[in-house]
Amino acid sequence: MSVYLLHGLRPWLFQRLSAIYILLFSVYIGYSFAAAGGINYGLWREWLFDPPKTIAVGLFVIALLIHAWVGIRDVILDYVHNTLIRVVAFTVVMLTLIASGLWSAKILLISVVI
Amino acid sequence: MKFSVYRYNPEVDKKPYMQEYELREIQPGLMLLGALLQIKDTIDETLSFRRSCGEGVCGSDGMNINGINGLACITPVAGLKQPVQIRPLPGLPVVRDLIVDMEQFYQNYRDVKPYLIVDDPMPEVELPQTPEQRDRLDGLYECILCACCSTQCPSFWWNPDKYLGPAALLQASRFIEDSRDQATEDRLAALEGPFKLFRCHSIMNCVQVCPKGLNPTKAINDIKKKMVKRAL
Known part of the structure; x- marks a missing residue:
């Protein structure tokens, strides 16, 4: 498993960079919802229809998936010592994250098409 | 009592x-x-x-x-x-x-090659340093290898044979920071990978217990910064 999927420095760095983006995005989206007086369907559609915002949401999903991967990978590396169980755990997490990513992509693409 | x-x-x-x-x-x-x-x-x-x-x-x-x-x-x-x-x-x-039994602890210490590596021919007398270069070793060289830090570190408990632990990493930093050492590149390369350095999650138990008041977490973060610079 290519040294536990991409070695040490890269995942660590991606974890930090994705954290920064997640933080900035959360503050921004929280602020714009608050400024609009709360979340409503129209506002949510605007977030998905406006292309720059669609991209921002898409990047947020990617950042979240990367962040989740590195975090769970760290927990597995720390606590799971049996190679077989570790490989199974990595695979389950990976498949779940990929499925979540594809699902998010589908929602975002549909929002663009419609 | x-x-x-x-x-x-x-x-x-x-x-x-x-x-x-x-x-x-x-x-x-x-x-x-x-x-x-x-x-x-x-x-x-x-x-x-x-x-x-x-x-x-x-x-x-x-x-x-x-x-x-x-x-x-x-x-x-x-x-x-x-x-x-x-x-x-x-x-x-x-x-x-x-x-x-401190063997694992010493093994990890040996793993970071805790000695000067100089490829150039050695000078006749000494390898001089400026006072500023010498100051960079403060907070690193004072370690007495008592193992208080590494054995208070959960990452060391879970993977003592793979994660080097704060004491050994403090010594890695001590030689990476040393102006006289010429193996910085190899030292940084040797610490890459998911385990040796990157099991540190900066919980700072090591800093809390060090009887000499040293800061292994800072040393580890300094190594990480050097690795990022090297990669860019």
């Missing part, structure tokens, strides 16, 4: 157990090592522990005192919660009572 001390002699005992001792008279300013010696001299000569200099320089008497690692010789007994729970350093195999 009451003490509860971890006892285990693998030749006799099936399981470790805690033994209670009581010292009637406590001299003012008594250190925990003094109390242990008093117990050994007057109550129970079979109690085993390491000690040498008795003043926080050699690092022999690292032990777990009321749950926190420290050197018995510089820990005043006054102020310790009673009964004082004394256990061996966690995460290393117990040889007997408070004596642990």
Whole structure:
């Protein structure tokens, strides 16, 4: 498993960079919802229809998936010592994250098409 | 004053157990090592522990005192919660009572090549440093390898054979920062990978317990910064 999927420095760095983006995005989206007086369907559609915002949401999903991967990978590396169980755990997490990513992509693409 | 001390002699005992001792008279300013010696001299000569200099320089008497690692010789007994729970350093195999097998710890220390590596021909006399270059080693070279930090680190407990631990990484940093060392590139490359350095999650237990007041977490973060610079 290519040294536990991409070695040490890269995942660590991606974890930090994705954290920064997640933080900035959360503050921004929280602020714009608050400024609009709360979340409503129209506002949510605007977030998905406006292309720059669609991209921002898409990047947020990617950042979240990367962040989740590195975090769970760290927990597995720390606590799971049996190679077989570790490989199974990595695979389950990976498949779940990929499925979540594809699902998010589908929602975002549909929002663009419609 | 009451003490509860971890006892285990693998030749006799099936399981470790805690033994209670009581010292009637406590001299003012008594250190925990003094109390242990008093117990050994007057109550129970079979109690085993390491000690040498008795003043926080050699690092022999690292032990777990009321749950926190420290050197018995510089820990005043006054102020310790009673009964004082004394256990061996966690995460290393117990040889007997408070004596642990430090082999894994030393193995990790050796792994970071804790010596100057110079490829150029050595000068006749010495390798000079500017005062500023020398200052960069402050906070790194003072480590006495007592193992208090590494054995208080959960990442070291879970993967002692793969994660180097704060003590060894502090020494890695000490030679990476050294202006005279010419193996910086190799040293940084050797620490890449998911385990050797990157099991550190900056929980700073090492900083909290270091009897010499050093900061291994900062040293580890400095190494990470150097690795990022090297990669870019």
